[in-house]
Amino acid sequence: MLTRKELKQNAKEQLRGKRAFGVLITLVLFAVSWGAMLIVMGCWGIGNAFSEGAGIAAMSVAYVLWIIFACMISTGYSWTFLKLRRGEKTGVGGLFQPFRRFGKVLGANALMFLVILVMYFISAAITAVLAAFVHPALAVLCGIAATVLLCYVMLGFAMIPYLLLDQPQMGVCVCIKRSRELMKGHKWELFILGLSFIGWYFLMGLTCGILSLWIVPYMNVVMANYYDELVRLSSGEKAEPEIEEVEAAQAIEELEMIEAKVEPEVKETEEAIEPETVAEQEVPEETEETEAAEQETLQEEGTEETEEQESVDEPEE
Numbered sequence: 001m002l003t004r005k006e007l008k009q010n011a012k013e014q015l016r017g018k019r020a021f022g023v024l025i026t027l028v029l030f031a032v033s034w035g036a037m038l039i040v041m042g043c044w045g046i047g048n049a050f051s052e053g054a055g056i057a058a059m060s061v062a063y064v065l066w067i068i069f070a071c072m073i074s075t076g077y078s079w080t081f082l083k084l085r086r087g088e089k090t091g092v093g094g095l096f097q098p099f100r101r102f103g104k105v106l107g108a109n110a111l112m113f114l115v116i117l118v119m120y121f122i123s124a125a126i127t128a129v130l131a132a133f134v135h136p137a138l139a140v141l142c143g144i145a146a147t148v149l150l151c152y153v154m155l156g157f158a159m160i161p162y163l164l165l166d167q168p169q170m171g172v173c174v175c176i177k178r179s180r181e182l183m184k185g186h187k188w189e190l191f192i193l194g195l196s197f198i199g200w201y202f203l204m205g206l207t208c209g210i211l212s213l214w215i216v217p218y219m220n221v222v223m224a225n226y227y228d229e230l231v232r233l234s235s236g237e238k239a240e241p242e243i244e245e246v247e248a249a250q251a252i253e254e255l256e257m258i259e260a261k262v263e264p265e266v267k268e269t270e271e272a273i274e275p276e277t278v279a280e281q282e283v284p285e286e287t288e289e290t291e292a293a294e295q296e297t298l299q300e301e302g303t304e305e306t307e308e309q310e311s312v313d314e315p316e317e
Helices: 004-015 019-050 052-085 092-134 136-156 160-166 172-183 187-195 198-206 212-235 243-313
Strands: none
Touching: 004 052, 004 187, 004 212, 019 052, 019 092, 019 212, 052 092, 052 160, 052 212, 092 136, 092 160, 092 172, 136 172, 136 187, 160 172, 160 212, 172 212, 187 212, 198 212
């Protein structure tokens, strides 16, 4: 599993040269969201022109539609940066891609919302009972425990937006189950990863949200990296090579190429040297043969001289 530092470093590398796109799509997201909210307020104003009840009803309907719309484009925002992280082609239109899978995206978000809402009301009821009939301190402890439990459940749902893109054949319930499987044993890890951005949240507040145009894309790419890392771990694949490993592999490849170029030259040199060596080895053999032949010749000459001398020394009859 990659560390938080590695996840963030990878996100910075993946955003290099694409920061302007990140700012643009974030600006479009904010503009569309606030524009839809203005429409909601407009519906309330139009309804109030007829009656107060009509205004409330119109605003309620418009607000529900705004929530649905916000769920869609926020999911599209996550999809856009997952594609960007993978080097796939994407654009501002990616914000509206979830509308093509409207039923599944809406169903997943509605089910998550329903689970969290039910848990919230149950915890609120228990807290109220403890505060009224037992002791306020127990009510506070129950509230803290309920908050922790809600966070735990929500962390289990964290990978659902990405699974809706990667696994379009999955049903809503299967998608939620798969997200919980991916997050099993990693909830605390993801919580700490989110907590590591707390300094950026303060800075975004100090800049009245302007800095979020720069930071929110970065945070989403980090989350996309984390999702892909969880998928890799669940499938048992090896981690992507780090920059140093890639450089080392490139250096080895270059050395192999150099060796491949030098090897033929070395062979040619060795082939050129071998005949000379053979010739030098043959010379001593020839010399020995010549010396042996000379010795035989000398012996023969000596024998002939001896025979002649013996023939001279014989007395005449």
